[in-house]
Amino acid sequence: xxxxxxxxxxxxxxxxxxxxxxxxxxxxxxxxxxxxxxxxxxxxxxxxxxxxxxxxxxxxxxxxxxxxxxxxxxxxxxxxxxxxxxxxxxxxxxxxxxxxxxxxxxxxxxxxxxxxxxxxxxxxxxxxxxxxxxxxxxxxxxxxxxxxxxxxxxxxxxxxxxxxxxxxxxxxxxxxxxxxxxxxxxxxxxxxxxxxxxxxxxxxxxxxxxxxxxxxxxxxxxxxxxxxxxxxxxxxxxxxxxxxxxxxxxxxxxxxxxxxxxxxxxxxxxxxxxxxxxxxxxxxxxxxxxxxxxxxxxxxxxxxxxxxxxxxxxxxxxxxxxxxxxxxxxxxxxxxxxxxxxxxxxxxxxxxxxxxxxxxxxxxxxxxxxxxxxxxxxxxxxxxxxxxxxxxxxxxxxxxxxxxxxxxxxxxxxxxxxxxxxxxxx
Amino acid sequence: xxxxxxxxxxxxxxxxxxxxxxxxxxxxxxxxxxxxxxxxxxxxxxxxxxxxxxxxxxxxxxxxxxxxxxxxxxxxxxxxxxxxxxxxxxxxxxxxxxxxxxxxxxxxxxxxxxxxxxxxxxxxxxxxxxxxxxxxxxxxxxxxxxxxxxxxxxxxxxxxxxxxxxxxxxxxxxxxxxxxxxxxxxxxxxxxxxxxxxxxxxxxxxxxxxxxxxxxxxxxxxxxxxxxxxxxxxxxxxxxxxxxxxxxxxxxxxxxxxxxxxxxxxxxxxxxxxxxxxxxxxxxxxxxxxxxxxxxxxxxxxxxxxxxxxxxxxxx
Numbered sequence: 095x096x097x098x099x100x101x102x103x104x105x106x107x108x109x110x111x112x113x114x115x116x117x118x119x120x121x122x123x124x125x126x127x128x129x130x131x132x133x134x135x136x137x138x139x140x141x142x143x144x145x146x147x148x149x150x151x152x153x154x155x156x157x158x159x160x161x162x163x164x165x166x167x168x169x170x171x172x173x174x175x176x177x178x179x180x181x182x183x184x185x186x187x188x189x190x191x192x193x194x195x196x197x198x199x200x201x202x203x204x205x206x207x208x209x210x211x212x213x214x215x216x217x218x219x220x221x222x223x224x225x226x227x228x229x230x231x232x233x234x235x236x237x238x239x240x241x242x243x244x245x246x247x248x249x250x251x252x253x254x255x256x257x258x259x260x261x262x263x264x265x266x267x268x269x270x271x272x273x274x275x276x277x278x279x280x281x282x283x284x285x286x287x288x289x290x291x292x293x294x295x296x297x298x299x300x301x302x303x304x305x306x307x308x309x310x311x312x313x314x315x316x317x318x319x320x321x322x323x324x325x326x327x328x329x330x331x332x333x334x335x336x337x338x339x340x341x342x343x344x345x346x347x348x349x350x351x352x353x354x355x356x357x358x359x360x361x362x363x364x365x366x367x368x369x370x371x372x373x374x375x376x377x378x379x380x381x382x383x384x385x386x387x388x389x390x391x392x393x394x395x396x397x398x399x400x401x402x403x404x405x406x407x408x409x410x411x412x413x414x415x416x417x418x419x420x421x422x423x424x425x426x427x428x429x430x431x432x433x434x435x436x437x438x439x440x441x442x443x444x445x446x447x448x449x450x451x452x453x454x455x456x457x458x459x460x461x462x463x464x465x466x467x468x469x470x471x472x473x474x475x476x477x478x479x480x481x482x483x484x485x486x487x488x489x490x491x492x493x494x495x496x497x498x499x500x501x502x503x504x505x506x507x508x509x510x511x512x513x514x515x516x517x518x519x520x
Numbered sequence: 521x522x523x524x525x526x527x528x529x530x531x532x533x534x535x536x537x538x539x540x541x542x543x544x545x546x547x548x549x550x551x552x553x554x555x556x557x558x559x560x561x562x563x564x565x566x567x568x569x570x571x572x573x574x575x576x577x578x579x580x581x582x583x584x585x586x587x588x589x590x591x592x593x594x595x596x597x598x599x600x601x602x603x604x605x606x607x608x609x610x611x612x613x614x615x616x617x618x619x620x621x622x623x624x625x626x627x628x629x630x631x632x633x634x635x636x637x638x639x640x641x642x643x644x645x646x647x648x649x650x651x652x653x654x655x656x657x658x659x660x661x662x663x664x665x666x667x668x669x670x671x672x673x674x675x676x677x678x679x680x681x682x683x684x685x686x687x688x689x690x691x692x693x694x695x696x697x698x699x700x701x702x703x704x705x706x707x708x709x710x711x712x713x714x715x716x717x718x719x720x721x722x723x724x725x726x727x728x729x730x731x732x733x734x735x736x737x738x739x740x741x742x743x744x745x746x747x748x749x750x751x752x753x754x755x756x757x758x759x760x761x762x763x764x765x766x767x768x769x770x771x772x773x774x775x776x777x778x779x780x781x782x783x784x785x786x787x788x789x790x791x792x793x794x795x796x797x798x799x800x801x802x803x804x805x806x807x808x809x810x811x812x813x814x815x816x817x818x819x820x821x822x823x824x825x826x827x828x829x830x831x832x833x834x835x836x
Contacts (some may be wrong), residue, residue, distance in 0.1 A: 265762070418659075462799045509820070
């Protein structure tokens, strides 16, 4: 009997120990634990108006080495990168200490920046190039709205669809001020960098592998450009070339409507929508096909370049003669742009336009091309192409292509590919 | 006593307001009752002017003790010598002197009233042209069944402006020449506006036909202002007694002034509105165009030049 109780006691004890043994390794560290481990590696980055201590913008960053190398977003430091004579930068660490920062390198296309503060024995985080699994819990740290260092827990939802460059979809609620902060897995490795949010827990991260590339490139070529603006222009030209290659590597796909070939999306990055305008009292009908890529490459507030969008409107009428039908077409063809046509100022030149009558594979069309140059980013242009077909009395196609911030040569390649689409089949 | 000359007070349009026989020299003019010619002008002195007849129809004028003096045209003089029929002024009174047998008379003019219906006919014709122009343009934009009234609406929108324009010139004519000539002013305003709008509206179509935006620019920047200057000249001709050269100078001056105003406005607002088109936007029936279509390759070669043009402009 004594042995029986001993056995029972042993079984109860051992089952408890067994449970403990199985439960302990699968128990994820809590947010509290992660926060305590990582918080000293995260800094707030402030952009200050030179000559004053007033901050112009705030963001976050984190150490990636013991000697003070910091990764953040390019958009956090863009004011300083473009106007170093007006803006300066400083960090504030978890202890509240602050000091100046130096900008070492940027990757505008992936929205990353590498900075340095003075110091030694700093708690650098390690970067993990491999993508985390979809569904993995991740923790994001940063300074939302200047409220103090915070941690946000969310789930990795894999790579964002229809994105030109890879971006991770994260379901944590990122807020302004957290940009540039680290997103760590449960092993405290940085797998992504806070970048953007669409609200309602739809947030986007830069995969850590691009930060690894930036860091490695810096370690191999530790040269700070005297000015960052030419470097930004160079990277944007690189983006323009990549964009052009992706759009023109194969002929534009088309869809046929009323015999007209209409350009369709040449790349998953560009998404298309369609709708119809058909009112009984109006003497014509119109179907619109609109395609656009997501926002381009951020350069500074209100300036995002390397974008492409195009739209086509198919008009049909049985009640208008061509004099009046021409006026309907003119109201669309005669206007410039869909909102990208803000002023000439010191940033961009005024438009120069030229038009011509073209023969597009047997389809007669009036075509106009307008272009303007970026004065502050030499070698980049906005190119706007529009055409109206003039082959039939009762139907016509008005089509517009809008390229923002590309090189002229790349723009002409895309224009050529775009014009190659149009034809009419019975 | 025998009269030896006439002293005539004339109105602003050259019409004689009163005529006084002169029976002896010197002739004294002023507000005082012992003057030979008694004036009712508060801007003249009691004894303002003394006039002495000279040989060959000339007269010597001498200002007496007066504040406002004697004026020949715009010049003030203490004394002056004038010929018969020449006008001088004291205070606000214009006067002239004539020999006793008067000045040479102009031949009798035909009464304009004999052809009054012709003016009405012209006015109706002008109104017809003007309405047709506005209605045609609205008809071109008529693209929905419930908007037919917009074709006529344009007439009601534009007519008050034109009426005010014609009324202004009629009023000016009434003030400066004594006659309003409102039928002619109205006809001129209607015809001028119709022609001006026709040039503007057809400019795009002419550019479409020729394939040249330059034609449209020239019509809008040269032909329309020239027409406007001509219309102004004709309005001034009806409303003033200005010399033809002065009329042209004034008309062209007004047009150039307006052009400068609009150019300054465009320049000052250019940062807000840069989407100014410098290519043909008008779409007309395709068979009208005279330009042969190009190939895509030719078009892209031309576009290379556009980049060079833009870059050159940015460097300068």
